[in-house]
Amino acid sequence: MKLELAGVTKSFGAHRVLDDISLNLPSVHAFVLIGPSGGGKSTLLRILAGLEHPDSGRVSIDGAALPGDEESLRQYRRGAGTVFQAYNLFPHLSALDNILLPLEKAHGLAHAEAESRAMDTLRRFQLEAHARKKPAQLSGGQKQRVAIARAVAIKPRLLLFDEPTSALDPEMTAEVLEMIEELKREGRDLVLVTHEMAFARVAADHVAYLADGKILESGAPDEVFATPHSESCRRFLGKILRY
Amino acid sequence: MQGMPTGNEPPLWRRTASLLLALGLVAGLFTFAFASVGYRWNWAGVWVYRRQFLTGWLVTVVLSVIALTVSTLIGVILALLRRSRFLPLKYLARIYVEVIRGTPLLVQLLIFFYVVATAFHLDNRYVVGVLTLSVFSGAYISEVIRAGIESVGKSQLDSARAIGLTTAQTYRYVIFPQAIRQVLPPLAGQFASLIKDSSLLSIIGISEFTLNAQNVSSYTYSNFESYLPLAFGYLILTLPISLWTQSLERRSQFET
Numbered sequence: 001m002k003l004e005l006a007g008v009t010k011s012f013g014a015h016r017v018l019d020d021i022s023l024n025l026p027s028v029h030a031f032v033l034i035g036p037s038g039g040g041k042s043t044l045l046r047i048l049a050g051l052e053h054p055d056s057g058r059v060s061i062d063g064a065a066l067p068g069d070e071e072s073l074r075q076y077r078r079g080a081g082t083v084f085q086a087y088n089l090f091p092h093l094s095a096l097d098n099i100l101l102p103l104e105k106a107h108g109l110a111h112a113e114a115e116s117r118a119m120d121t122l123r124r125f126q127l128e129a130h131a132r133k134k135p136a137q138l139s140g141g142q143k144q145r146v147a148i149a150r151a152v153a154i155k156p157r158l159l160l161f162d163e164p165t166s167a168l169d170p171e172m173t174a175e176v177l178e179m180i181e182e183l184k185r186e187g188r189d190l191v192l193v194t195h196e197m198a199f200a201r202v203a204a205d206h207v208a209y210l211a212d213g214k215i216l217e218s219g220a221p222d223e224v225f226a227t228p229h230s231e232s233c234r235r236f237l238g239k240i241l242r243y
Numbered sequence: 244m245q246g247m248p249t250g251n252e253p254p255l256w257r258r259t260a261s262l263l264l265a266l267g268l269v270a271g272l273f274t275f276a277f278a279s280v281g282y283r284w285n286w287a288g289v290w291v292y293r294r295q296f297l298t299g300w301l302v303t304v305v306l307s308v309i310a311l312t313v314s315t316l317i318g319v320i321l322a323l324l325r326r327s328r329f330l331p332l333k334y335l336a337r338i339y340v341e342v343i344r345g346t347p348l349l350v351q352l353l354i355f356f357y358v359v360a361t362a363f364h365l366d367n368r369y370v371v372g373v374l375t376l377s378v379f380s381g382a383y384i385s386e387v388i389r390a391g392i393e394s395v396g397k398s399q400l401d402s403a404r405a406i407g408l409t410t411a412q413t414y415r416y417v418i419f420p421q422a423i424r425q426v427l428p429p430l431a432g433q434f435a436s437l438i439k440d441s442s443l444l445s446i447i448g449i450s451e452f453t454l455n456a457q458n459v460s461s462y463t464y465s466n467f468e469s470y471l472p473l474a475f476g477y478l479i480l481t482l483p484i485s486l487w488t489q490s491l492e493r494r495s496q497f498e499t
Binding site: 049051074075077078080082084086087088089090091092101102105106107150154 | 396398399401402403404405406407408409412416417420421424
């Protein structure tokens with residue numbers, strides 16, 4: 001995808017979370033955002049997901065600007081598959097029904113068609129045994145994988161992950177990252193906010209380091225991780241990679 | 244979840260014996276009290292009017308069921324209005340809830356019956372009574388429902404937005420199904436209150452259970468023989484609801 005950010009600014013109250021962010025990526029498949037908590041990376045992802053409006057600035061994907069009104073943004077969100085850190089799934093619905101809900105209600109698929117697509121997606125990720133289970137009966141990793149399956153089932157034009165493994169233990173983290181890796185390999189466009197630096201390094205084709213609402217580093221993962229220019233990024237990576 | 248009953252509950256015979264003992268104590272206390280005032284019972288005089296009790300009780304049941312339905316409707320609408328982004332509606336709902344919850348039902352009944360109903364040519368006192376009761380109970384139910392809606396986490400609303408649901412769909416498929424579990428126990432409790440509150444309809448001359456019992460009492464000069472069956476008649480309705488509420492609360496504990 002072609003991703004352009006021009007002067008994107010977003011404040012919550014007096015706190016400026018994104019401060020005049022500009023970025024031009026003519027062709028990117030896996031865009032990874034790293035940086036300290038509160039640095040603005042989740043907010044940027046939420047803007048790309050159509051969940052927040054920037055106060056000013058312009059975001060465009062493949063040449064089309066993100067709309068500003070809620071109705072068009074809802075249409076836009078229907079084409080984006082977003083996965084959050086935790087509590088993605090609706091606890092009163094089974095895994096299957098969680099996938100069916102957007103297919104039937106947001107995308108207007110007939111029940112039979114939606115069900116066959118949902119089951120195909122579950123099977124693809126070896127989740128079919130859990131189709132009838134409620135989220136409370138699934139492990140953290142299984143829940144996240146079902147959430148990703150729900151995001152994939154709508155055939156989105158891009159997938160967005162907001163720290164999808166932050167609430168998981170290392171083993172579950174691995175199973176979720178494997179799934180993201182697989183989606184990347186099949187050529188899907190994705191944006192990922194993560195603290196998993198090793199994964200960021202192998203999976204990303206472009207990495208941006210955000211701190212204090214600004215992009216302080218931006219480039220190919222090997223560049224950013226091996227030779228960071230900014231003191232802030234050097235310290236961040238030094239701290240995170242030490243252990 | 245904490246506080247779940249473990250396998251260490253006392254055996255059935257001990258629970259039964261303890262319950263009987265507790266009931267026996269209560270019965271003993273009342274028997275003693277009535278015996279010491281030297282009350283002379285006249286059950287035969289009241290028995291003649293048993294049909295009055297039965298029809299009054301049935302009227303109370305019917306009025307309560309209708310009022311519950313209407314007040315639930317009012318409660319849902321009010322709860323949604325209070326979340327409205329249109330401020331006049333939001334404040335209107337707020338004023339409604341505060342005024343109705345802050346004033347006695349007795350006053351509301353009198354004002355509704357003698358002023359509002361007359362102004363709007365509502366002649367049927369049963370209709371006025373049920374409406375007033377619904378308006379009253381609806382204010383409480385709206386608070387219960389609002390709390391239920393607010394118990395659904397922000398992350399759920401985020402997920403609903405992310406998959407592209409409209410606001411109406413979010414309520415229908417995400418918020419209400421989750422809120423109902425929170426709402427049912429207090430709602431059942433509100434229903435029990437409503438049944439008892441319906442006794443006040445007697446003051447505007449609706450011949451429900453309480454008014455009929457008062458009438459029997461004045462025919463027979465037998466106060467306690469009229470009012471004890473009255474209390475018992477309400478208990479028959481409220482006790483099952485109370486027990487049902489408790490089982491609902493236990494179940495919602497297991498599920499979270």
